[in-house]
Amino acid sequence: DGGITQSPKYLFRKEGQNVTLSCEQNLNHDAMYWYRQDPGQGLRLIYYSQIVNDFQKGDIAEGYSVSREKKESFPLTVTSAQKNPTAFYLCASSKERGAYNEQFFGPGTRLTVL
Amino acid sequence: AQSVSQHNHHVILSEAASLELGCNYSYGGTVNLFWYVQYPGQHLQLLLKYFSGDPLVKGIKGFEAEFIKSKFSFNLRKPSVQWSDTAEYFCAVNSNAGKSTFGDGTTLTVKP
Numbered sequence A: 001d002g003g004i005t006q007s008p009k010y011l012f013r014k015e016g017q018n019v020t021l022s023c024e025q026n027l028n029h030d031a032m033y034w035y036r037q038d039p040g041q042g043l044r045l046i047y048y049s050q051i052v053n054d055f056q057k058g059d060i061a062e063g064y065s066v067s068r069e070k071k072e073s074f075p076l077t078v079t080s081a082q083k084n085p086t087a088f089y090l091c092a093s094s095k096e097r098g099a100y101n102e103q104f105f106g107p108g109t110r111l112t113v114l
Numbered sequence B: 001a002q003s004v005s006q007h008n009h010h011v012i013l014s015e016a017a018s019l020e021l022g023c024n025y026s027y028g029g030t031v032n033l034f035w036y037v038q039y040p041g042q043h044l045q046l047l048l049k050y051f052s053g054d055p056l057v058k059g060i061k062g063f064e065a066e067f068i069k070s071k072f073s074f075n076l077r078k079p080s081v082q083w084s085d086t087a088e089y090f091c092a093v094n095s096n097a098g099k100s101t102f103g104d105g106t107t108l109t110v111k112p
Helices: none
Strands: A003-007 A010-013 A019-025 A030-039 A043-051 A054-057 A062-066 A076-078 A087-094 A109-113 B004-005 B010-014 B017-022 B022-026 B032-038 B044-048 B057-058 B063-069 B073-078 B087-094 B100-102 B105-110
Touching: A003 A087, A010 A019, A019 A030, A019 A087, A019 A109, A043 A062, B004 B087, B004 B100, B010 B017, B010 B073, B017 B105, B022 B073, B032 B063, B032 B073, B044 B057, B044 B063, B044 B073, B073 B087
Parallel strands: A010 A109, B010 B105
Antiparallel strands: A003 A019, A019 A076, A030 A043, A030 A087, A043 A054, A062 A076, A087 A109, B004 B022, B017 B073, B032 B044, B032 B087, B057 B063, B063 B073, B087 B100, B087 B105
8 A cells, every 4th residue: 555654653752862753655756744733733844855865944943854865765853952842743745846736644653752 | 924824723513514614825926725634533635626727626525615816715615514524624825836834723523
């Protein structure tokens, strides 16, 4: 089955530790995205990548970092600089770069920082 | 900067009632608008989209949305809701560069 895989589903970390969230897609999509979802605040864009080895900051990139070394993978690192990292993180992909393409979403990872 | 505003945070309807969820956007370029839905326990998925042409677009499960350029709106409608429409609904706008902005979402509860 084609789709987007995010692992793990739940993640716990101690304050001050960096943590990397995994996102893999086998849809052969060019573009990938990371969102943060908090109650009542919808989805906020953290980073997006339209092509391998290139990515752009979204609206709330501070305290996060990404890489896009392979087309199918777009890991997100939540660094200790992120002031409020506890949240639900969603990864998405779309077929091509540009405005016209719908996004396909993964199941999400719920990160809790203790 | 682009932005999306969804006015209704939580809507409660009885089955067979008509639905309209408001969405207003702000973006200076050519608009590409989307409605996504998240059913309980499922992934976010596309409901419908508008790029150009007929401003009334139809999506899955009997949903439709109307793009009104003069009002910067893209409201979602369904003539008769079902219990299975209970979900969270998100309006989104894509910029020409491919950046997406989502609204805060509207939770719809349909009572049987």
